[in-house]
Structures are given as C-alpha cells and as structure tokens.
Amino acid sequence: xxxxxxxxxxxxxxxxxxxxxxxxxxxxxxxxxxxxxxxxxxxxxxxxxxxxxxxxxxxxxxxxxxxxxxxxxxxxxxxxxxxxxxxxxxxxxxxxxxxxxxxxxxxxxxxxxxxxxxxxxxxxxxxxxxxxxxxxxxxxxxxxxxxxxxxxxxxxxxxxxxxxxxxxxxxxxxxxxxxxxxxxxxxxxxxxxxxxxxxxxxxxxxxxxxxxxxxxxxxxxxxxxxxxxxxxxxxxxxxxxxxxxxxxxxx
Amino acid sequence: xxxxxxxxxxxxxxxxxxxxxxxxxxxxxxxxxxxxxxxxxxxxxxxxxxxxxxxxxxxxxxxxxxxxxxxxxxxxxxxxxxxxxxxxxxxxxxxxxxxxxxxxxxxxxxxxxxxxxxxxxxxxxxxxxxxxxxxxxxxxxxxxxxxxxxxxxxxxxxxxxxxxxxxxxxxxxxxxxxxxxxxxxxxxxxxxxxxxxxxxxxxxxxxxxxxxxxxxxxxxxxxxxxxxxxxxxxxxxxxxxxxxxxxxxxxxxxxxxxxxxxxxxxxxxxxxxxxxxx
Numbered sequence: 001x002x003x004x005x006x007x008x009x010x011x012x013x014x015x016x017x018x019x020x021x022x023x024x025x026x027x028x029x030x031x032x033x034x035x036x037x038x039x040x041x042x043x044x045x046x047x048x049x050x051x052x053x054x055x056x057x058x059x060x061x062x063x064x065x066x067x068x069x070x071x072x073x074x075x076x077x078x079x080x081x082x083x084x085x086x087x088x089x090x091x092x093x094x095x096x097x098x099x100x101x102x103x104x105x106x107x108x109x110x111x112x113x114x115x116x117x118x119x120x121x122x123x124x125x126x127x128x129x130x131x132x133x134x135x136x137x138x139x140x141x142x143x144x145x146x147x148x149x150x151x152x153x154x155x156x157x158x159x160x161x162x163x164x165x166x167x168x169x170x171x172x173x174x175x176x177x178x179x180x181x182x183x184x185x186x187x188x189x190x191x192x193x194x195x196x197x198x199x200x201x202x203x204x205x206x207x208x209x210x211x212x213x214x215x216x217x218x219x220x221x222x223x224x225x226x227x228x229x230x231x232x233x234x235x236x237x238x239x240x241x242x243x244x245x246x247x248x249x250x251x
Numbered sequence: 252x253x254x255x256x257x258x259x260x261x262x263x264x265x266x267x268x269x270x271x272x273x274x275x276x277x278x279x280x281x282x283x284x285x286x287x288x289x290x291x292x293x294x295x296x297x298x299x300x301x302x303x304x305x306x307x308x309x310x311x312x313x314x315x316x317x318x319x320x321x322x323x324x325x326x327x328x329x330x331x332x333x334x335x336x337x338x339x340x341x342x343x344x345x346x347x348x349x350x351x352x353x354x355x356x357x358x359x360x361x362x363x364x365x366x367x368x369x370x371x372x373x374x375x376x377x378x379x380x381x382x383x384x385x386x387x388x389x390x391x392x393x394x395x396x397x398x399x400x401x402x403x404x405x406x407x408x409x410x411x412x413x414x415x416x417x418x419x420x421x422x423x424x425x426x427x428x429x430x431x432x433x434x435x436x437x438x439x440x441x442x443x444x445x446x447x448x449x450x451x452x453x454x455x456x457x458x459x460x461x462x463x464x465x466x467x468x469x470x471x472x473x474x475x476x477x478x479x480x481x482x483x484x485x486x487x488x489x490x491x492x493x494x495x496x497x498x499x500x501x502x503x504x505x506x507x508x509x510x511x512x513x514x515x516x517x518x519x520x521x522x523x524x525x526x527x528x529x
Binding site: 051053081082084085088091093095097099107108111146161 | 420425
C-alpha cells in the first residue's frame with residue numbers, strides 16, 4: 001500500500017468555529033475511502049482542503065498540514081489551479097454548465113489547451129464510457145446538458161471531472177439526490193474507476209460506504225473517531241460512537 | 252360584508268387585462284399617428300438624399316448617418332467601460348464603503364436629466380477641450396450619459412449568475428478570469444444586452460444633450476471633429492422651427508423603424524447566445 005493523501009494534525013476554523021480538530025489520516029492510493037459522519041462532522045471541509053476549494057470561503061484559518069504524494073498542498077507556492085487538475089471534484093447537487101454535453105466535458109481539457117475536436121471527442125467518449133453514460137448520450141452530445149435527468153447529470157459531472165485526467169476524485173455526497181438506480185450506476189462506475197484513481201467518497205449513506213469503499217473513516221464533530229478497513233469498521237468497530245452511527249442510533 | 256371571491260377575482264382579472272390593453276393601446280396610437288402622418292414622405296429618395304432648404308425639401312441622409320455614427324460609437328465606448336465596471340464591482344471587490352460610493356455615484360448619474368449632461372459636455376468637451384460642436388464631443392457626452400444604465404443592468408445580470416456555476420468552473424481548474432469569461436459573462440449576456448438595447452434607444456432618441464455638443468449641422472459628418480445632427484435632433488428642429496411638419500413626421504417614421512430594426516437584431520443575438528449557452 002502506498003499513501004496518496006495524508007493530513008497531519010489538520011485544523012480548520014471558520015472565524016471562532018473550529019470544524020476540523022487535528023485530523024490525521026492517510027488515504028491509500030487506488031482505493032475508495034469512505035468518509036461518513038453526521039452533518040457538521042467536518043468531512044466536507046476536509047475535502048475542500050484537499051482540492052483547495054476552501055480558498056473561496058471567508059475567514060478560514062488552517063493549521064497542520066495536508067500532503068499529496070508526500071508534498072504539502074497548503075503552501076502559498078502551490079498553484080490551486082494545477083492542483084485542481086490533479087484533484088477532481090463531484091459535488092452533491094449535479095450542476096452542469098449551461099452548454100452542451102460535449103462542451104461540459106471539453107471545458108476542463110480546453111482550459112489545459114486541448115483545442116482540436118478529434119482529441120476532444122476522444123476524451124469525451126472515453127470519459128463518458130468510464131462514467132457509464134456513453135450509451136445513453138452518444139447520439140446527442142450537442143444537446144444541452146440541462147436536458148439530462150438528475151442521475152445522468154451527475155454521471156456527466158463525473159465524466160467532466162475525469163476529463164481533467166485527475167489522480168484523485170473527491171465525491172461530496174454524490175448520490176444524495178439520486179434514485180436507487182442512478183445511485184447503483186454511479187457506484188458501479190466508481191468501483192471500476194478505483195484501479196486508476198484514488199477516490200474519496202463522502203456519504204451520509206453508511207450502506208453505500210459499506211458496499212463500495214475499501215477503507216472507512218468516521219468523523220464526529222470535527223474529529224476523526226475511527227479509521228480502518230471497511231470490513232473492520234462495519235463488523236468490529238473499536239469505538240462505540242462508530243457502532244451507534246452505523247446502526248443508525250444517531251445521525 | 253364580504254365580497255364573493257369569485258367576483259373580486261373576475262374584477263381583478265378584468266382590471267389587469269384593461270391595464271395591459273391600455274398600455275399597448277397607447278403605443279399603437281402613437282405609432283399609428285406617426286405612420287399616418289409620416290409614411291407618405293418615406294421612400295428611397297427620402298432616405299438616401301440630402302436635405303435642401305433647411306430640410307424643407309429633400310431627404311435625411313446625413314441625419315441617418317449621424318444617428319448611426321453617434322449611437323454606434325457611444326455604445327462601443329460605453330459597453331466595455333460599463334461591463335468592465337460591473338465586473339469589477341461584482342467579482343473583484345467585497346462590499347465596502349468604496350463600492351457603495353461607486354454604486355451611489357452610478358445611481359445618481361442615472362438620475363441626472365440629459366440636458367445637464369449636454370451642458371457639461373458643452374462646457375467641458377466643446378469649450379474647455381476645444382473640440383467644438385463635433386461628433387466626438389457628442390459621442391463622449393452620450394457615453395457618459397448611458398454608462399450608468401449599462402453598469403446597472405450588467406451588474407444586476409452578473410450578480411444573478413448562480414455562485415454554484417462559478418464554483419463548478421473553479422473546480423474544473425479554471426482561473427477567476429477564465430470563469431468570468433467562459434461562464435459568468437455568457438450566462439449574464441441576455442441581461443447585459445438588454446442594458447445595451449436600452450442605451451441604444453436612449454442614444455438614438457436623445458436631443459438636448461446632442462444639440463449642445465454635436466451641434467446641428469446638416470452636412471454629412473465625415474470626421475470625428477465634424478458637427479452633425481441625428482434624426483431626433485432633425486425632427487426637433489423641423490417641428491420646433493416650423494420648417495416642415497411633413498418632413499418631421501417622415502423622419503420620425505424612419506427613427507421608429509430603425510429602433511424596431513435594432514431591437515430585432517438584438518433579440519436575434521440574444522436568442523443565439525441563449526441557445527448556445529443553455
């Protein structure tokens with residue numbers, strides 16, 4: 001096993017409110033790691049540090065360190081734009097850009113300087129196939145992405161992220177608004193993808209984490225309570241809080 | 252006593268209908284009067300020939316050219332300035348005393364009567380900067396005059412672009428400027444175009460500010476330093492000085508038709524952008 005992402009006593013506060021309290025965690029390469037915990041547990045904040053989307057929040061204070069491949073991603077010398085090419089993000093609500101399916105996927109590659117249509121078409125086909133969406137949209141790439149269903153839009157968002165050719169994919173409750181069938185398609189896609197990507201899946205759905213993740217982390221009020229292989233966490237959790245959460249006693 | 256909701260409902264519906272028809276009706280009456288009185292004057296010769304005897308005979312070619320020059324140049328100057336200011340206010344500053352001051356200034360400028368812009372343009376551009384009555388002085392004055400409208404409508408349009416779209420763009424490795432250029436501005440384009448259209452309307456219909464700065468020469472303006480007149484000014488002078496009411500109405504018809512034409516083109520562009528970015 002090789003560590004891809006690591007945090008060392010990572011501490012994040014918004015104004016006076018500390019939302020991550022000295023979190024130290026190592027995320028292994030080419031695995032799916034599930035982050036679970038009730039809302040306010042800090043799991044989404046942790047993700048926004050890894051993709052540096054936290055830069056767009058006001059009054060943030062960050063302490064400790066976060067690294068990818070052993071190199072810090074927090075310093076001022078890190079270019080967040082380059083970082084976000086390595087760390088793709090899929091958000092809870094699918095938000096297609098108001099343009100065609102093709103243009104949504106071409107958005108990231110175009111920013112990198114890929115402009116010729118054949119290359120872009122190759123990228124689009126490859127990414128849509130990986131996101132299990134190709135068969136449904138291959139005949140209408142030039143129609144508006146806004147015309148797709150919610151589940152299709154979320155897979156488009158996944159394909160759009162893949163088009164950046166990232167090393168890491170962060171998914172922040174990607175299935176929270178989707179029906180079971182769409183959810184299953186996303187899960188299938190993620191299971192296939194993990195051989196080539198390091199995936200972090202934030203979810204309130206413990207069953208989903210149990211189904212597809214290799215490692216599971218349980219957060220509560222900004223602290224990392226338990227982190228182990230998914231098997232261990234779900235069969236013999238070492239903390240009673242974890243057990244209560246998994247069994248649905250609170251959340 | 253309580254009135255039956257069905258009755259109030261139908262009364263309200265009838266009133267709202269009446270109001271809508273009344274508004275449209277006024278518009279139709281105005282246009283009808285102008286067309287009835289002016290349309291017999293309008294033909295190719297009227298549009299393409301020069302006025303004779305102060306406009307008593309002949310056409311209005313120089314006024315048409317003057318109108319196009321003035322409106323086009325002012326829009327070309329005011330749009331980048333105005334949209335740029337709007338982008339600065341919405342994207343590159345936090346709400347502060349400074350932005351409030353700018354916004355207050357913009358609001359105040361929008362409320363100033365056009366004759367004051369005319370006076371300012373006359374004192375500053377025509378006299379102080381020695382431009383004389385010229386297309387340039389007219390364009391600069393009009394640019395200042397329409398700037399507040401463009402800033403306000405653009406700011407409104409840019410502000411209404413959802414924050415999530417920007418976040419998505421950033422997450423796909425776009426920089427701030429790339430996000431503004433590729434996501435924010437296209438989404439705000441219909442609103443920005445509305446502001447530009449309103450401004451063209453103001454530029455084409457303005458008289459007071461233009462007489463003071465561009466003058467009212469009947470010759471064809473061939474350089475920025477030439478004086479000239481717009482159709483609105485031509486109409487005003489023909490009617491005011493009793494030169495020829497027929498020619499005045501003829502000018503009005505061309506004026507109304509050109510505004511209609513501009514609107515159609517603007518809607519076409521708007522639909523194109525909406526179709527492309529949806």
